[in-house]
Amino acid sequence: MIDLIWNVNTLTRDLTVYLENQVKINLSGSGVGLSLVLGFGAAYICYYLNSVAKKPQLITGAATLSQFLQRYCPVVTETYYPTFWCWEARIQTLLRPFITAKPWVEYRNELIKTADGGHISLDWNDHDDNTLYPVPATRPTILILPGLTGTSKESYIVHMVKQSEILGYRCVVFNNRGVSGERLLTPRTYCAANTEDLETVISHVQKTFAEAPLMAAGVSMGGHRHVLEKLFDIDYILKAKTIREFDERFTSVMFGYKTIADYYRDASPYHKLKSIEIPILCLNALDDVFSPGHAIPLQSAKENPKVALLLTAHGGHIGFLEGIFPRWATYMDRVFKQFTQAVFEHKDELKNT
Numbered sequence: 001m002i003d004l005i006w007n008v009n010t011l012t013r014d015l016t017v018y019l020e021n022q023v024k025i026n027l028s029g030s031g032v033g034l035s036l037v038l039g040f041g042a043a044y045i046c047y048y049l050n051s052v053a054k055k056p057q058l059i060t061g062a063a064t065l066s067q068f069l070q071r072y073c074p075v076v077t078e079t080y081y082p083t084f085w086c087w088e089a090r091i092q093t094l095l096r097p098f099i100t101a102k103p104w105v106e107y108r109n110e111l112i113k114t115a116d117g118g119h120i121s122l123d124w125n126d127h128d129d130n131t132l133y134p135v136p137a138t139r140p141t142i143l144i145l146p147g148l149t150g151t152s153k154e155s156y157i158v159h160m161v162k163q164s165e166i167l168g169y170r171c172v173v174f175n176n177r178g179v180s181g182e183r184l185l186t187p188r189t190y191c192a193a194n195t196e197d198l199e200t201v202i203s204h205v206q207k208t209f210a211e212a213p214l215m216a217a218g219v220s221m222g223g224h225r226h227v228l229e230k231l232f233d234i235d236y237i238l239k240a241k242t243i244r245e246f247d248e249r250f251t252s253v254m255f256g257y258k259t260i261a262d263y264y265r266d267a268s269p270y271h272k273l274k275s276i277e278i279p280i281l282c283l284n285a286l287d288d289v290f291s292p293g294h295a296i297p298l299q300s301a302k303e304n305p306k307v308a309l310l311l312t313a314h315g316g317h318i319g320f321l322e323g324i325f326p327r328w329a330t331y332m333d334r335v336f337k338q339f340t341q342a343v344f345e346h347k348d349e350l351k352n353t
Helices: 002-022 032-052 063-072 089-099 155-167 196-208 234-238 243-254 260-267 298-302 331-345 347-351
Strands: 057-060 108-113 119-125 141-145 170-175 214-218 280-285 307-312
Touching: 057 063, 057 298, 063 307, 063 331, 089 155, 108 196, 119 155, 119 196, 141 155, 141 196, 155 170, 155 331, 170 196, 196 214, 214 331, 234 243, 243 260, 280 331, 298 307, 331 347
Parallel strands: 141 170, 141 214, 280 307
Antiparallel strands: 057 307, 108 119, 119 170
16 A cells, blocks of 8 residues: 555656646636646546556466466566556457557468368468577477467567567467468368367478477457358348357358357357366456456366466456557567466476476
8 A cells, every 4th residue: 555655646746747847727827727637647546556457366276387377477476557548448459459569570371281172371480590499490389379350460469479589489370261361262261169270280380390399379269252152141141240140140050050059158168178288378358348257267277277367457358558658569468478488498397287
């Protein structure tokens, strides 16, 4: 509480100096305007520090995993300060694609064939000129999985790639079928429950760099009409006004589910957390508009020693903006960088969790 009072007093003092020097407020010479601004400012600061800026909750199924994260990923114990002027969930979610910078990343594209006659587009960032891991055969590799309709060009993906470059790692981005400009060869895209394409990609990456350690990082969860309209009523599908209607008319039908409820049940991680055998860290904001706090399977996570959940009070969906001008790395990027480095550089300790 002492720290809070000190912060409020300091910020109030700075605001007073700024207003006295930069802002001319004159309400009949009474100073009422200045008092109002200072009052509202102090109240907002107090609210922000009390109710918005909070340490994340770290929920794990084993003390050893918790200790590993606290030792090598200090970000899990630090207070997350969302950008003070846009901390609300929907604002964070909507602003992130527009406000964050998109640094240049050089990719090498590769198309790999699938068993059903389709193909998958992979974008590689080999980082061959780095001095930390100069040997390509043993350079750590990160498989990055974009969200719904996302590709290797999304701002949140290129930031993850940039963080990986700093650490000297190789990245490969898995573009789901039909979203990155490649031609759709079969009437099939992707869904949250189907892992066949992901298994194909993992197998390919492991064969390509058999000696390199591999980890995956996924974020959240298009196609070409002339192929799909042979099996689906595209006009009817495109009239869907919600994600649920789209999944009911298209996704669940494409992958053979009897009902939308069957698809959502199969796609939900709720019943799958108990089967996870590789250490995993999941970052989720409790105010996420797509994955809200009440839907997070806390009890299931506590029952698996390989699972850790990092839950922030704010952040929205793939938002996690921080700083006054959140143009560059976000809180999510910092979590990604620290956990990735911990996995590759302390993997022997992680195996014992």
